[in-house]
Amino acid sequence: MTSHLAEAGRTLVPREDDRYGLLSPALVILTFVAGLVDALSYLALGHVFVANVTGNIVFLGFAIAHAQGFVWWTSALTLVSFVAGALIGGRIIRRFGANRAQHLLASTLVQLAFVAAALIGIYVLNGLVPEPAMGGMSSDAAARAAQPSLNFPTGSQIDLHIILLIVLLAPAMGVQNSTARKLAVPDLPTTVLTMTLTGMVADASARGHEASKLGRRIVVMLALACGALTGAMLQMRGHEDVILMVMIACLLAVAALMLPHVHSDAVWVSGR
Template sequence: MAVVLREARDTLVPDMRGPHGPLPPLMLVLTVLTGLVDAFSYLLLGHVFVANMTGNVVFMGFAFAGAASFSTLASVVALASFVAGALAGGRAVHRVRAHRGRQLQHAALIETAFVAAAMTVALISGGPYTGGVRFALIALLGLGLGVQNASVRALAVPDLTTTVVTRTLTGAVADSRLAKGPGSRAGRRVLSAAALLVGAFIGALVLLNGHPVLPLVLAVAVLAVVSAGASVLARSDAPWTRPPDEG
């Protein structure tokens, strides 16, 4: 237990001289954001995710089989938008591949623009979100989260993907000493899962209490904080700013 707590502490308050510097807590913040936007999309946009694409592939299977409340078109729009966002995010981060702080800054600013646009659409249109408004929201959020995932992949902070929890939890157990593994890094991995849970909980809570746009407002606020922090980090020349394969 002491090891788990130490790993959690080191993730929340990392060694700035370490290989990933201040990136781990920022990845956790983005994981909370993932929970917020997926709560909004799943609960208000008709059983579709804008961040967790595995779920959309499964939902498409349900829709093909004729299950009610699942839309093939919504899942396709989410997938296509996510892919387009990942392409845009990949181009943005690869232009500044030599500096991880600038990678995060560029991606966070682009993602903020997409999520803020979705928030604006939601505010102007009012609920319920149907027809073209629904698909516009799915597309804008899918683009934003695609950008996020592309940047997270480039930053390559171990166990902090901001979306994938199944693999994270598998690693926490399968790599543990109990399983005769090399060590599970359970503290960091449990924090990652908890951050997603917290974001989803907050998003669902405010939605169920009659505040449909608030998850997006919170998401934009989170991105504003990340963008501001990344803008400061973009001026750093610390060792962690170099890509992992060069650091």
């Protein structure tokens, strides 16, 4: 148990000679961001994932089959927007891929721009849309209005807000996924953790608990779960803008970790 705790600690606070250095804590923060954004997207944007985007292929099948609660256009729009972000991520890799700190800093700043635009866009849309009149509403309508939402007064405005958030947040996560893939830090893909969980259990079964990398992998899974928990609690209270603010704070933290090292010749920066 002590060794697992030490491993967890080294993931969050790596040693100077660590092969992946500050990439590990930075990607743990981005894993928390993935949990936040998927809580927002699944609960408020029509059953889509903008970080764990593979699920949208399944959801698209559900929607085509007319399964209750699934709409085909939200899944399709998320997939297209995510791919656009991955294309941007590819261009960032071409420009900065030789230096890991510069690469992660550049991709994080691009993500930050998308999330900040989403936050500003929501405030602008909410300012343009008057608050709905409560008088004359049926009890069912009043109950629906009291539920957590993105403060959308009409169906047409719901579509507009959803479109805005999908086309800005899905590309941000496309950039993040392409970056994590290029950095290739073990057990830190930042979004899909199926193989991380599988590796933890299978390695322990095959080679003993010391080979499970339990400390490192638990940190990653807790980061995703805590992000989802935080996002869900804020969304259920109607604080979608706060979710975006927390995402911005996390992205700024990652940028702050990378900025002092963009000209470093450390092994974790050069990858050699």
